[in-house]
Amino acid sequence: MTRSMRLVLDVWRQKGPKDPGGFVRYEAPDISPDMSFLEMLDVVNEGLTERGEEPIAFDHDCREGICGSCGVVIDGRPHGPLTATTTCQLHMRHFQDGDHVTIEPWRARAFPVIKDLVVDRSALDRIIRAGGYISIRTGSAPEANDVPVPKPDAEVAMDAAACIGCGACVAACPNASASLFLAAKLGHLHLLPQGLPEKDDRVRTMVSAMDAQGFGHCTNHRECEAVCPKGIGVAFIARMNRDFLIASVASRHEVMAHRRR
Amino acid sequence: MTLDAKVPSGPIETRWQRRRFEMKLVNPANRRNLTVIVVGTGLAGGAGAASLGELGYRVKSFCFQDSARRAHSIAAQGGINAAKNYQNDGDSVFRLFYDTVKGGDFRARESNVHRLAEISANIIDQCVAQGVPFAREYGGLLANRSFGGAQVSRTFYARGQTGQQLLLGAYQALERQIDAGSVTMYPRHEMLDLIVVDGAARGIVTRDLVTGKIEPHLAHAVVLATGGYGNAFYLSTNAKGCNTTAIWRAFRKGAFFANPCFTQIHPTCIPVSGAHQSKLTLMSESLRNDGRVWVPKRALDAGKAPEKIPEPERDYYLERLYPTFGNLVPRDIASRRAKDVCDQGFGVGAEVSGVRRGVYLDFRDAIARLGEAVVRERYGNLFEMYERITGEDPYRVPMRIYPAIHYTMGGLWVDYHLMSTIPGLFVAGEANFSDHGANRLGASALMQGLGDGYFVLPYTVSHYLGDERPVVLSEDHPEVKESVKAVKRRLKRLLSIGGRRTPDSFHRELGRLLWDHSGMARNAAGLERAIVKVPELRAEFYEDLRVPGSGSDLNQSLERAGRVADFLELGELVCRDALARDESCGCHFREEHQTADGEAARDDARFSHVAAWEFAGDGAVPRRHREELTFEFVKPTQRSYK
Structure with missing residues (x-):
């Protein structure tokens, strides 16, 4: 139960966006298999702080796999070796005594490094800002049960809505595309009747926003689906592409989009 | 100093309606000249900032996380209560009001709680219209479940991710307002002080967490929706970043702090595994519907594998002490009994600092009675989460649980308008103290956060701005x-x-x-x-x-x-x-x-009141004030679960 492990970590350290950065080696001598990966980093950081060195900066918050704050590339894989698991939910029992572990930030043009393992993911917010919502005023909602939603549609919408916006899909994609992130939001909103009035406009503005933020395009590598901590599938990307095609040929929406901007 | 809660009088059913009519309005053309700061982007802050922005105010929204979508409201699992009575099982606004006052052990303000019950139905309408994918029946209408021992099914849910889906609804509404230009977003900014001049809140001082820049932000009104202070206990179910700094800085500037000792403990959390433990993970208390809680009868069996402890050597202590409610006794009772047995040396699991702090929650009998498939269907995701964290398979080995700090009912004192003792400083959601009394019912936190944000602040902040006509200071002040x-x-x-x-x-x-x-x-x-x-x-x-x-x-x-x-x-x-x-x-x-x-x-004779503490300077004992509580509509009773 309490056997302790010794690990060697190669951690990406970068003082700021303009610093070139590089790997620094740390020993993690007394690691319990019951620790989470982030608790292992906490232990390393406590040691660094006591020695007066700056601890390794990394994003994290809820530590229960739902807020989407955490995420590092562990031995080349975003969120590490387990499927459908965020970094905070990965535990050290999945590593061996003596392992060398490489830890890097998400790498994508749209996610500039802020410091060490912390990157700026605000580009994802800007994609949502471009139409990832239903335009409803506070107070003007109809009675909730006035619009029935077929249960299968509600279930699939929920599958898509489970996205936590961590950005692992972008980090895993050879094109650094945010297609899975975007497709999950569109899938969620377009499977529900509430999302349909703005559908064509939404898919066009959000896809444009993704391009403008410097994300690449999807070329079907499917790496995103393999690392998604919520197991969101690429079928939503196919759905998004279809919606985009339909929206692109519907000229009336061009008029609407023009009037809106 | 007398605390005036500004509670309306008359029949409780019409108090909020009448007050809304009495409140001042602000001309739409004037709203764009008025700035409102909202700190925190959880359910209360996100919903509040989006709604105020939509009304036409100039809103500045702040959060310490990298995105407004990450606030800790996101982690709520169970659901959100609303008095819709879709189940035809006898629910009503009055029953939700009654249950909440009683559940809070008669230490909440009746008028606030009734308003909350009234607007609960509007919250569900609002969220459904935003596209929140609530669970549905086969007919396509919304599904409900009973939660936290309630006798009616009034809880709406989205799998085990209700908080996440509600927050994404509020976040998307907020992003829409940012796109429209009515809200300016400041992520990775932490509020480090409240600016108070001539007794009124005039702005905040923030630190940009990326550049370290300290700067003032000035406004006509300030809303704090910065969550609870459970992390004071270090180990809690809160996110690591949750903190008290915003409300504490406001306290030091004159806002009274109400009932700080009302901190809720949740009985079904995964126990501490070692000194490295950084937080505790809650598992839905629905597990107690089918799991049986026990510890060994003999302390010397505490370190033994559970399957080696025969039936007669097991103490199903909740069933023994509470034959009627058994494993379903309320949160606080289940928690205290777990503490008792562990303090007495009967706890199980890893020894941390010399004590085993854990009790078994065993599904062996449920699996035998219902079959593994049914148990998997009901609790599969929770079992998976447990196994991910502990490395143990709860289908084979009993789960271990222990109570943990979960929610803080205490917070900054607010009146009926959610305004603190500092004029112009509003406090919403878990950061205030108002609606849950001494104990919060399950699935009521989400209701309060969204209620405050969507349906209370837009009226009361407007009233303040229309009535007081505050002015914005210069940065050179x-x-x-x-x-x-x-x-x-x-x-x-x-x-x-x-x-x-x-x-x-x-x-x-x-x-x-x-x-x-x-x-x-x-x-x-x-x-x-x-x-x-x-x-x-x-x-x-x-x-x-x-x-x-x-x-x-x-x-x-x-x-x-x-x-x-x-x-x-x-x-x-x-x-x-x-x-x-x-x-x-x-x-x-x-x-x-x-x-x-x-x-x-x-x-009740001595303590039927809210304790509101006033900062008296560093090193001085803060002053305790009282807001007397009167119960006109729900008569205080003693609860019993025997």
Whole structure:
């Protein structure tokens, strides 16, 4: 139960966006298999702080796999070796005594490094800002049960809505595309009747926003689906592409989009 | 000082309606000249900022996370209550009101709770229209479940991710307003001071967590929706970043802090596995519907594998003590009994600091009765989560659980308008104290957060702006400059102590002190000891703290140090409040005040009031004020679960 492990970590350290950065080696001598990966980093950081060195900066918050704050590339894989698991939910029992572990930030043009393992993911917010919502005023909602939603549609919408916006899909994609992130939001909103009035406009503005933020395009590598901590599938990307095609040929929406901007 | 809660009179059903009519409005053309600051982007802050922006105010929204979508509301699992009565099972606005007042053990304000029950139905309408994918029946209409021992099914849910889906709804509404230009978003910004001039809230001072820049933001009104302070205990179910700094800084500037000792403990969390533990994970208490709680009858069996302990050697203590409710007794009772058996040496699991703090939650009988498939269908995701964290398979080995700090009912005192004792400072969601009394019911936190944000603040903030016509200060105002300077001085001090200990090491020590003396069970001697020890720890903090790095870039140690410094002050107030409240009520259990059966004994004659604490200066004992509570519509009774 309490056997302790010794690990060697190669951690990406970068003082700021303009610093070139590089790997620094740390020993993690007394690691319990019951620790989470982030608790292992906490232990390393406590040691660094006591020695007066700056601890390794990394994003994290809820530590229960739902807020989407955490995420590092562990031995080349975003969120590490387990499927459908965020970094905070990965535990050290999945590593061996003596392992060398490489830890890097998400790498994508749209996610500039802020410091060490912390990157700026605000580009994802800007994609949502471009139409990832239903335009409803506070107070003007109809009675909730006035619009029935077929249960299968509600279930699939929920599958898509489970996205936590961590950005692992972008980090895993050879094109650094945010297609899975975007497709999950569109899938969620377009499977529900509430999302349909703005559908064509939404898919066009959000896809444009993704391009403008410097994300690449999807070329079907499917790496995103393999690392998604919520197991969101690429079928939503196919759905998004279809919606985009339909929206692109519907000229009336061009008029609407023009009037809106 | 008399605390005027500005509660309307008359029939409770029409109070909110009448008050809304009486309140001042602001001409739409004037709204764009009025700035409102909203700190925090959880359910209350996100919903509030989006709704105020939509009304046409100029809103500035702040969060310390990298995105407004990450606030800790996101982690709520179970659901959100609403008095829709879709199930035809006898629910009503009055019943939700009644259950909430009673559940809070008669320490909440009736008018606020009734308003909450009234607007609960609007919240569901709003969220469905936003596209929140609530669970549905086969006919396509919304599904409900019973939650937290309620006798009616009034809880709406989205799998185990209700908080996430509600928050994404509010976040998307907020992003829509940012796109429209009515809201300006400041992520990775932490509020470090409240600017108060001539007795009114005029703005805040923030630190940009990426560049370290300290700057003032001035406004006509300020809303704090910055969540609870459960992390004072270090180990809690809160996110790591949750902190008390915003409300604590407001307290120091004159906002009263109400009922700080009302801290809720959740009975079904995954136990501590070692000294490295950084947080505790809650598992839905629906597990207690089918799991049986037990510990070994003999302390010497505590280290044994559970399957080696035969049936007669097991103590199903909740079933033994509470034959009627058994494993389904309320949260506080289940928690205290778990503490008792572990304190007596019957706890199971890993030994941490010499004590095993865990009890079994066993599904063996449920699996035998229902089959593994049914158990998997009901609890599959929870079992998976448990196995991910502990490495043990709960289909084969009983789960281990232990209580953990989960929610804080206490918070800044607010009147019926959610305005604090500082005019122009509003407080919403978990950050205020208003609706849950001494104990919050399951699935009511989400309701309160969204209710405050969507349906209360838009009216009451407008009323303040229309009625008071506050003006915005210039950045050159001496008070603004002084606030900025004070923040810089404080940060400089934290960076320059040059001691040996990390912020976390102090935080852990504070957490242990609070948990031991002001946790699940409290007594005068323990609280008095903590009131001495917490300030000693605080003194050591300022002598031996070590914060590497500088204040001019991302420095997570510095962020932590600032939060711990405020927890070290708040922790003392929690203990003082627990000592002064010389009764037991809801989650506040004073060992001196219990019935013959060991249940909480309330003292309505002396304590049917809200305790509101006023800051009296560093080193001085804060002053305790009272807001008397009157119960016109729900008569106080003693609860029984035997």
